[in-house]
Amino acid sequence: MTPLKLLVTLGALGAASHAMAWDYVLLDTDKAAQPWQITSQQLGVKTDKPFSVTLRTLHGGRQEGVSVVDIDNGTLKLSVVPTRGMNVLQASVGDVRMGWDSPVKEVVNPAFIELNGRGGLGWLEGFNELVTRCGYEWVGHPGMDNGELLTLHGRAANIPANKVTLHIDEKPPYAITLRGELKEQAFKKVDFSVQTELVTEPGSVTFALNDTLTNNGDYPKEYQALYHSNFSTPFLEQGARFAAPVKQVSPFNDKAKGDLADWQTYRGPTKDYDETVYNVVPYADAKGDTLTVLHNKAGSLGVSVGFNTSTLPVFSLWKNTDTQGQGYVTGLEPGTSFSYNRRYQRPLGLVPTIAPKEHKQFQIHYSLLADKGAVDKALKRIDTIQNGQKTEVRQTPLVDLSKP
């Protein structure tokens, strides 16, 4: 296909070729999501392996009308769900899968979910992603705050993206950027928009999220964010380990106290285990960057989750090492806050405020650590950040959950 023909073809699909990049509108007010694909071959780009981006729509059941964007960067395959807060459904490199097997098999259209159902746990009817955005009005367990039932982990994961665009750099390394805007708006209540951004480069085993929360309103507003990043096998297994530069760790609740001594190692699938959660305050480098790692028992395979602590100062380690069928999964969760209901987090100083027109940026990097060398390098980076500084292991939860 000649460049000229290309432009003609893309024009019909809402694309525009700028000086330095190809830009495509995948979804907008006047543009329905429709089957579509662009490939490196079509763009006339030569990379080691061809890459592509595909838009498709799911049908049937509670996934009727859900849009999915599949990004294959040649090495890493990613699926992003515009209809569900631009969540990252799954990622894989070859047969190594980042993500987990939730009992929820459908990619559920928020139209079919009542977040206020199940006592505020309706969110659980759609939860199955690798990265589930939580926020931005609130995060945490359901419960009353200021006379209102806050539903589990806020609304973000159940807000369909308003405008979805794809941007591919025209020069090496041909970075692929998928953007989608979430509007979290209610008269008198909230006027947030979130410009989500996912970036990956052809051939790499990493992707990054760069989200920008804007308070469009005229008043300062409380907000919270938490990136619920969920992994299972082959990373998670008996003897798998979690590593991070830790300033403070504490058990989320009384149950987690019991396993505190082993908080950095994992059990195999364990009947009736349910979950334990540990609240972590990480150390970071001078720029505020920090790194966390989950790796298998042998230390030969892992994932790293890096984030900037200037806006994501705390971290929850969710160890849901119950049976495979119940959901054998661990969550690495950078956040403004822990997973308590918002009313418990105010006294902890973990309910920040965003000023009118202010922007807050949340940056998280995800990498596959494909071999021992990669795992060791990441662990070394953690050591460097820890730099011999002390870790406080709190024996008791930060919050007395017996108090309302």
Add this chain to the structure above:
Amino acid sequence: MTPLKLLVTLGALGAASHAMAWDYVLLDTDKAAQPWQITSQQLGVKTDKPFSVTLRTLHGGRQEGVSVVDIDNGTLKLSVVPTRGMNVLQASVGDVRMGWDSPVKEVVNPAFIELNGRGGLGWLEGFNELVTRCGYEWVGHPGMDNGELLTLHGRAANIPANKVTLHIDEKPPYAITLRGELKEQAFKKVDFSVQTELVTEPGSVTFALNDTLTNNGDYPKEYQALYHSNFSTPFLEQGARFAAPVKQVSPFNDKAKGDLADWQTYRGPTKDYDETVYNVVPYADAKGDTLTVLHNKAGSLGVSVGFNTSTLPVFSLWKNTDTQGQGYVTGLEPGTSFSYNRRYQRPLGLVPTIAPKEHKQFQIHYSLLADKGAVDKALKRIDTIQNGQKTEVRQTPLVDLSKP
């Protein structure tokens, strides 16, 4: 149309011709529900009367996007609603209609219903079917159980079917089978799937439901099922009668006590009657099969509802003989349970458990009894099952509803 041409045509529609049957996928993850029809003529099948199956989509109002499958077996016309739990909207033979006239005129897309609204009675905003599936996590009146508001009659009727397939036997009697899968899933809460099946044969005045509930989870789970089968005129009228082999009958509540003496006969449309409900424990034959009948005053027209008591051991008779406009209707409701909130049914032993990976089958047969002969034959069958065994008429409800 030659067989060859047929295959070509059907191929484009997702059909596949097997040795002994025609199979069609009407709806699946990668296949949207679209206008479609297959007829016995197209299949080259000769039956006494031609049959057909048609897929259509409703628009406007709260029925936007609702799929309906119309099965005309040549004698009996059935409408099934994939978008609403594969419920049977209505059935008719000539101008004899099985079903009723609900004030709810739309076939409501669950996307527009809040089951948690109206104090857990949101279900009433979509209730208008001949057969409404109730379950499978729970059935019964709304109320708190284990700290959660259980909404009226569970979620099944408001779960869109995930995959819908049509199967037509290639040899006489050319049985027509429509299947649709419901997923009832929530992380940590439930992992059920229900393979629904509706079968009818060309020319017959009967259809059967054969549903299979599977607990995909790793833990035993409580479940409940109730098949809310609703009839009105011409079966229901003043002096119409209900018959069944009855081991025990009891009034649902204090109101039903008053009419207990006449529990098997019906009033005409009665202002301010609202409803009375009777809890029935039926006798069954050696295989567990039992039969219930509703017939008009003259005994010249009726319907029978047969079911297997191994999984559906109890039965509710719902007598909503209020005015036509309010909904003049009676429900013949085989179930695992009565219609009390789940918390009341545990002590009655009516909240069964399904083991991990276990299947539970629910089989219900519906027949039009088109004349006195058919009615008498069904009543005789009931007599045979009763076989002179005693009926206990309990004067008081099984449950003290004044207790929380």
Add this chain to the structure above:
Amino acid sequence: MTPLKLLVTLGALGAASHAMAWDYVLLDTDKAAQPWQITSQQLGVKTDKPFSVTLRTLHGGRQEGVSVVDIDNGTLKLSVVPTRGMNVLQASVGDVRMGWDSPVKEVVNPAFIELNGRGGLGWLEGFNELVTRCGYEWVGHPGMDNGELLTLHGRAANIPANKVTLHIDEKPPYAITLRGELKEQAFKKVDFSVQTELVTEPGSVTFALNDTLTNNGDYPKEYQALYHSNFSTPFLEQGARFAAPVKQVSPFNDKAKGDLADWQTYRGPTKDYDETVYNVVPYADAKGDTLTVLHNKAGSLGVSVGFNTSTLPVFSLWKNTDTQGQGYVTGLEPGTSFSYNRRYQRPLGLVPTIAPKEHKQFQIHYSLLADKGAVDKALKRIDTIQNGQKTEVRQTPLVDLSKP
């Protein structure tokens, strides 16, 4: 285009040409809303300025699948939202806009709103229209009544219209009438239908709503209606004024008491003002017609809202003169009732009953007052209705909100 060709073309679009009018079905059970337009040129109609009616569908975010009908009468442009209760999203004449800037920027599909969320304030997630229908089972602030949570301002604004038709008179002044039916139905609870009607004439700066509520049920039912008509700049500004023939005015609550002396004048955008509301009982003429006016400080630009007090006997003036970003807006709200929860309005006699099969008509006229002459004429009409009759200024609210 010749008339003959026109008919052929329109035929494919569901149009029918009657003797005296053109009629089009825009949306119905068997007709999806699809891009469509009709223009005066196509109809062969000569008016001073050409007129047109356009149907479009919005995509992306929570507005996925929302239908909008744009009526351009040559002078006045109107947008009506079938998917949201046939609400009038906005209207404009040249660059004079009737309507306001809500923080809610999307035209939200009710499928994505939980009215029961936010303690019954879920309605606020979609509120951004010029005219938002409130009712018809109830209006008012959320709260319990008869054991049920009544959500803010009822369901009407979040009921998608069932059947939408366009009617254009074939003779001058070629009145354009858009109709859409809302079904508000729940078994045992309510069986209302509302035939909404919006009428405008080519070249005029006015439009009228003529809604007919029908109780299809067999029992008398309580109902309430309120037409939440919302305006901002250029009408609303510091020193802007409200005028009406007032029999009684009272502050809605304690907060409104403070500004009672200035209840008919407006502040500019005022930080932390939130809102004050005044309850007005208007005088009307012998036919029951009354008129209310909002005009700018100079009295050179305004809007009038006229209505018939036989069915809309009271009026709320909502003064939400907070900042522009928070929503600088005033509501002129004719109603059966004020904005209290229904339980407070029964003792005030403001919860009327509609008999079985009875119809209630609600007629509201909206006019742009484009210059001082038009404003003065409207104010004079108000004087004529007031006719020197006394205004009771109640110092205290009609309702003691401290009582449950």
